[in-house]
Amino acid sequence: MSRWLLLLWLLGFTAIAAAQPQVRVETRLTPEAPYRVGSTLRLEIDLLTNTWFTQAPQAADLQMPGVLITPPNGQADKLTVSRDGENYFGLRLTYLLSPLEAQRVNIPALSFSLQVGQASAPYQVNSQPLSFNAEPATGQDHASAPRGLRWWPRPCASAKASSAQPHRSRSATA
Numbered sequence: 001m002s003r004w005l006l007l008l009w010l011l012g013f014t015a016i017a018a019a020q021p022q023v024r025v026e027t028r029l030t031p032e033a034p035y036r037v038g039s040t041l042r043l044e045i046d047l048l049t050n051t052w053f054t055q056a057p058q059a060a061d062l063q064m065p066g067v068l069i070t071p072p073n074g075q076a077d078k079l080t081v082s083r084d085g086e087n088y089f090g091l092r093l094t095y096l097l098s099p100l101e102a103q104r105v106n107i108p109a110l111s112f113s114l115q116v117g118q119a120s121a122p123y124q125v126n127s128q129p130l131s132f133n134a135e136p137a138t139g140q141d142h143a144s145a146p147r148g149l150r151w152w153p154r155p156c157a158s159a160k161a162s163s164a165q166p167h168r169s170r171s172a173t174a
Helices: 002-018 157-161
Strands: 023-030 041-049 053-055 067-070 077-083 086-099 103-107 111-116 123-126 130-135
Touching (some): 023 130, 041 077
Antiparallel strands (some): 041 086, 111 123
């Protein structure tokens, strides 16, 4: 009888150990390159688990020279995805990045502490480091303006032709 109890106890312990939560971190930049100075791109970090979050993950602090960064500020998209035949539930944190100068931008790995259901302690995870080239903006016309920037339209040819008198500047002489 005691052998059966020991066997059941071991099977139960093995089942509990096998049911440990899984966590994943996926990182990407959107839209795809090329990235231009003044454009806005999205750094998306998916924090995934096969259980549930018992506490919302806090956005990691991200600072990079020459890049304007808008952090998620408590906002996250909810996700349900399938990876390797298993369902994962998660949150997508999105940082908006706007390069201010032409340069190679290196995004460091960001650390997150995840509190997930059925875990005895928080999981410490890191995002994957990424990098991209911010290319100089090309031209000032509307068609070639970098994504995310607004340009005032140039006057059209008909507007220039409609003025009867040319503009002359006055100069003051002493």
